[in-house]
Amino acid sequence: MRFPIRLSPPATSAAAAAAAVLAAFAIRRYLHPRSSMATSAHRRITTIFVAGKSTEDKQLLAAAVDGVLELGGEGGDSVEEVTVSLDSGAAGGAGFDAAAYMGALRASRFGRWMLWSPRMASTHDLVTHNFAKLPVGVVCVADVQLKGRGRSKNVWESPPGCLMFSFTSQMSDAQKLPLMQYVVCLAMTEAIKELCRAKGLPELDVKIKWPNDLYLERLKIGGILCTSSYQPKVYNICTGIGLNVDNENPTTCLNAALKELKVNSPMLTREDILASFFNKFEVLFEIFSNEGFQALEEQYYNSWLHSGQKVTVQDGHGTQRADSVVTIQGLTPSGYLYAIGEDGKSYELHPDGNSSSAIRQL
Template sequence: MESPSFSLLILCGKSTFEIEIAHSLKNKKNLKLPDNNDLKLLLQSEMEETCKEESFRTEDYMSSLSTDCFGRFLIWSPRLTSTHDVVSHNFCELPVGTVCVADLQFKGRGRSKNTWESPKGCLMFSYTLQMEDGHAVPLLQYVVTLAMTEAINHISDANGLPHLGVKIKWPNDLYLNGLKVGGVLCTSTYRSQKFNVSTGIGLNVDNEKPTTCLNAALREISSVAYQLRREEILVAFFKKFETLFGIFLNEGFQALEDLYYKTWLHSGQRVVIQEKREDQRVEDVVVTIQGIYWALDRTIECMSFILMVIVLTFSKG
């Protein structure tokens, strides 16, 4: 897909404070993209009244949002290289908690330089946050995936719908009926004694390809004519994330472990690993996954990192 001659960004704010930020960013024209594409900035009040049916409804989103920090400043684009590029490349220009949403991406990113297919109907967004503890940064992706599964369950409960059963596939994927429906990407830079973290999420809401989507699964298990909307999912996600992130910062991930394991795909899962014996022969061994063991390594002063090991218990047969 060819890149357009310019990228359109619509700047939206929840309160007067965020709206003033939108005016300032538009007037200064200091937002940039890494590929040097031309940017056209508009305020939400300058948007055309006629909006395509499949477009993200910024007014519906803002009117329902009730967070203290996250998602209150919104950048929406009908077509963009990558939402992650916008927030990570302009991190210091944007208020913490800024979210960028796109209807279409043509350079979506995943882990290990993988690409994320971004068709219409997919909820694609990236947002900013800051952390001080470098040891905790790698665990953030678990909080994000947990917040999304909790958000989807909350919407189901609020509308009398059955739970879809979205599960977390370690470390950062979301699965539904054995198929991937979402993924999380967290990148960070260190500046002024803080980690600037850009978090991107792609979630199949109304697009049945390339795998499946939430609404397709909902139609199979419910006779209620209800379709999940990207706006309500994003609102519910930020509400859940803000709560879980606060617990995570104050009490550590251990405070969220029980809730995490309820949605974790791997509990009780049996896998085959290869073990080298003393005589150098390699033997296949069946093991059962019990959980995740967090081992912090603090021996390197110049770098903080965390080693995450899946704890396995051997089973017979």
């Protein structure tokens, strides 16, 4: 299998220009093997724009994409037609402003390469299916998703105003993989708080609901999905995030909360939040990689909902099953909930559990 690598700069300026021209021509490729037999009624066109922190970053990503991206299987006779363009989209319009995002980005490893689409099936599917073609740290952003992915095969609702993105990373330590989602959750909560402080806005107390949801005022405003695949000596990680920024449905959103806290308050933008996230995530990921999750635990517990929370678990099997009330203490080394019962018995609680210790409420 191919390793995802950082692409080397083109050997000559002519090579760079050639790569740019290829991408700028908006090459169209039919990705379904029977595309020539499909009717226009079953054809969906996905336009993907290429952006980079620097001109070189943009050219490298364009060369990697080269007009060919797999968008995942849709089933039936539908045809996915992809158009790739070096144009980053119309700044100041309703779509994602790549220039504003790149201007606020300070991270050097993550988010420097961006694929953006006004409308696509799933950002997570795109980075998953094209991991080997793309530079590690690339981010894919969509204004609207048709089939956004959540945990346990749930579909994440993706209305306009929601920040929806997926990005790639790599890790060699398998024991750290289950904890990656906690680092991502922490990075987003910290990024939102720091952004509010920097802009002089009321601080939004976004909290983490274990294992991978974000809550504000007891309502869900975001979710994280981490998936991985293994290649020799390295795990390829795809992380997807959906965050309600300016869409009050289906629950609430960050800007609605700001309006309640301060009349005529300036609003947060998706571009600023995404840049702030990568600025924070890059720092936390470095700590996590070198020192482990223990170095971040205190910060994490300050941002989650569950310290001291009492929940009911079902202990045992069949007719021997009994309810027990336990108090959550923290996380186990493997990333599950650690709780203690009223009788002093220790529990390791798993999400959506069907095991001998299943959480009834959380």
